[in-house]
Every structure is written in structure tokens, then in C-alpha cells.
Amino acid sequence: MxxxxxxxxxxxxxxxxxxxxxxxxxxxxxxxxxxxxxxxxxxxxxxxxxxxxxxxxxxxxxADVTSVPTPASNPRAKGTAADPDLVAPVVPWQxxxxxxxxxxxxxxxxxxxxxxxxxxxxxxxxxxxxxxxxxxxxxxxxxxxxxxxxxxxxxxxxxxxxxxxxxxxxxxxxxxxxxxxxxxxxxxxxxxxxxxxxxxxxxxxxxxxxxxxxxxxxxxxxxxxxxxVALAQWDAPPPEVLRHLGLE
Structure with missing residues (x-):
């Protein structure tokens, strides 16, 4: 070329x-x-x-995007590409x-x-x-x-x-x-x-x-x-299903 x-x-x-x-x-x-x-x-x-x-x-x-941490709002996250802060995500490249x-x-x-x-x-x-x-x-x-x-x-x-x-x-x-x-x-x-x-x-x-x-x-x-989607309540499987699976 x-x-x-x-x-x-x-x-x-x-x-x-x-x-x-x-x-x-x-x-x-x-x-x-x-x-x-x-x-x-x-x-x-x-x-x-x-x-x-x-x-x-x-x-x-x-370029090593994993070596440049960004301020993390989640103290357990490093704020890097390998360990991003999912609470306040930041893209570490332009x-x-x-x-x-x-x-x-x-x-x-x-x-x-x-x-x-x-x-x-x-x-x-x-x-x-x-x-x-x-x-x-x-x-x-x-x-x-x-x-x-x-x-x-x-x-x-x-x-x-x-x-x-x-x-x-x-x-x-x-x-x-x-x-x-x-x-x-x-x-x-x-x-x-x-x-x-x-x-x-x-x-x-x-x-x-x-x-x-x-x-x-x-x-x-x-x-x-x-x-x-969060459930207001959880209904257990019906008894016949549990019996079929040998769990009852």
C-alpha cells in the first residue's frame, strides 16, 4: 500500500x-x-x-490500560479495565x-x-x-x-x-x-x-x-x-416436581 x-x-x-x-x-x-x-x-x-x-x-x-487505575467509588474495585468499578464505571481510554x-x-x-x-x-x-x-x-x-x-x-x-x-x-x-x-x-x-x-x-x-x-x-x-427483575416472593416448586426429582 x-x-x-x-x-x-x-x-x-x-x-x-x-x-x-x-x-x-x-x-x-x-x-x-x-x-x-x-x-x-x-x-x-x-x-x-x-x-x-x-x-x-x-x-x-x-498501552496497558490495566495499569492506570481511576478513582473508584467501590472500595473493593481497583478501577482498572481488569477490575472495573461497576458502581461508577469509567472508560480508561479516549x-x-x-x-x-x-x-x-x-x-x-x-x-x-x-x-x-x-x-x-x-x-x-x-x-x-x-x-x-x-x-x-x-x-x-x-x-x-x-x-x-x-x-x-x-x-x-x-x-x-x-x-x-x-x-x-x-x-x-x-x-x-x-x-x-x-x-x-x-x-x-x-x-x-x-x-x-x-x-x-x-x-x-x-x-x-x-x-x-x-x-x-x-x-x-x-x-x-x-x-x-426482583420477585416480591418466591414460590417453591410444586410437590409433584419435587417428588419427580427425588427431593421430597
Whole structure:
């Protein structure tokens, strides 16, 4: 990948020496990052195929999030990633997605899980924030997801511009236009060769969006999940059940 550097800790992508300004998108993230559709696809391919991203700086120290405790309200918790304070949880790493990326991600999350009469949409219960926390974590799998998702958002905007108008981004499209793109990338085995990487991106965002949504109170209500509820009283099993089990 000539001219492209992948930085492990910040997941920055710097495009050097490109002359085709027409097909470049500037991402408002750390540094002035520009990426065209071809390079977005290359980066997504690396993220999908590489077990872990390697730092371009051989001497770069590994981040040890377990060694930096945060003040804990629970005196028995160390306040680290390995022993978090669940009473007052704190994420011990900085978020990396930009406001622009989060805005685009929110639109895609709501295409995946829109609001209906049963529950709010994915973005309304914080799915983009959950994904931001996930891809910002300094672990190999999370860093790989960060590259895939950030590159995928660029791909999504380029696909939108190519299909529906040069100045349009995915979040500018109508619901029908957004679904037309998502229908082509919603199932990896059925995706065409040109949409394969887009399908991998969509598959990962759908997984993270679903995880975020159905682990909230609203999501559990949508599933009609009735666990984790205190009982006013507990009724023992009926005598016939106890006899069947040999416990009476």
C-alpha cells in the first residue's frame, strides 16, 4: 500500500502524493485525513484480513490500560479495565471517532434498527456511542474494527455519491436510497465482488448496533425479556416436581 501508513494507536490514515482531488473525501478526525474510494477499500481489506494491526513504529510501547487505575467509588474495585468499578464505571481510554463520523454512524444504525411503536431507534439508545467506545479500545480486535468501520463510512459516502449525486453523502439520501445501498451489502455471502468489503463493514456495524441496542433497558423491553427483575416472593416448586426429582 504505497503512500498509506497505518498507525496502531490513533488508527490514522494519511494519504500522500494523490493528485485526483475530485474523488477525495476529507474526514474531520485527528489530522487532515483524505482518502479516496480505492484506498478506503484497501484499508477495509487489510482490516478484514489481518489478525491484528502492527504499529509502524517498532519501539512504540504497548498501552496497558490495566495499569492506570481511576478513582473508584467501590472500595473493593481497583478501577482498572481488569477490575472495573461497576458502581461508577469509567472508560480508561479516549474516544477516537469524530463528530462527523458519529453523525454518519447514527444514520446507519437507525437504518439497521429504526424506531417503531415498540421501541426507540438504535441511535436514541446510544448505539453510536457504544460503537465509538468499542472501536477506541486499544486491543487488536477493536483496532481492526476501527479501521474497518472508519474506512466503511468513507466507502458508504463514495457509493452514495456515485449512485445518486456527486455532492450527496449517505446521510443526505432518502430512506429508499439508503435502503437500496444497504440491500446490496446486508448479507456477505450474497454480496457481489464489488460490494464484498462494504458487506463486511455493514455486517460488523449491524453486529455492534444489535449488541448495543438489545443490552439496554429499551432493547430488553423490545424483546419482552423478563429476567433481572426482583420477585416480591418466591414460590417453591410444586410437590409433584419435587417428588419427580427425588427431593421430597
Amino acid at each position: 504505497a503512500g498509506v501508513r497505518l498507525h496502531r494507536r490513533t488508527t490514522r490514515v494519511e494519504e500522500l502524493g494523490m493528485s485526483d482531488k475530485k474523488h477525495m473525501i476529507e474526514l474531520p478526525v485527528v489530522g487532515a485525513i483524505q482518502m479516496d474510494r480505492r484506498h478506503a477499500l484497501k484499508i477495509m481489506a487489510i482490516a478484514a484480513a489481518t489478525p491484528g494491526l502492527v504499529s509502524c513504529e517498532p519501539s512504540a510501547p504497548e 474516544r477516537t471517532l469524530s463528530a462527523d463520523e458519529l453523525a454518519s454512524l447514527a444514520v446507519l444504525c437507525d437504518v439497521i434498527i429504526p424506531a417503531d411503536v415498540r421501541s426507540p431507534s438504535a441511535s436514541q439508545v446510544g448505539a453510536p456511542d457504544f460503537i465509538d467506545e468499542w472501536v477506541s479500545a486499544p486491543y487488536p480486535g477493536n483496532e481492526r474494527d476501527a479501521v474497518l468501520i472508519r474506512g466503511g463510512l468513507v466507502w458508504l459516502d463514495r457509493e452514495s455519491a456515485e449512485r445518486f449525486g456527486e455532492d450527496l453523502r449517505f446521510r443526505d439520501l432518502t430512506s429508499e436510497q439508503q435502503h437500496a445501498i444497504c440491500d446490496d451489502i446486508c448479507f456477505v455471502p450474497d454480496a457481489s465482488e464489488q460490494h464484498e468489503l462494504g458487506a463486511r463493514f455493514f455486517d460488523r456495524v449491524r453486529y455492534l448496533t444489535s449488541t448495543a441496542f438489545w443490552t439496554t433497558t429499551e432493547g430488553m423491553t423490545d424483546l419482552e425479556y423478563i429476567g433481572n
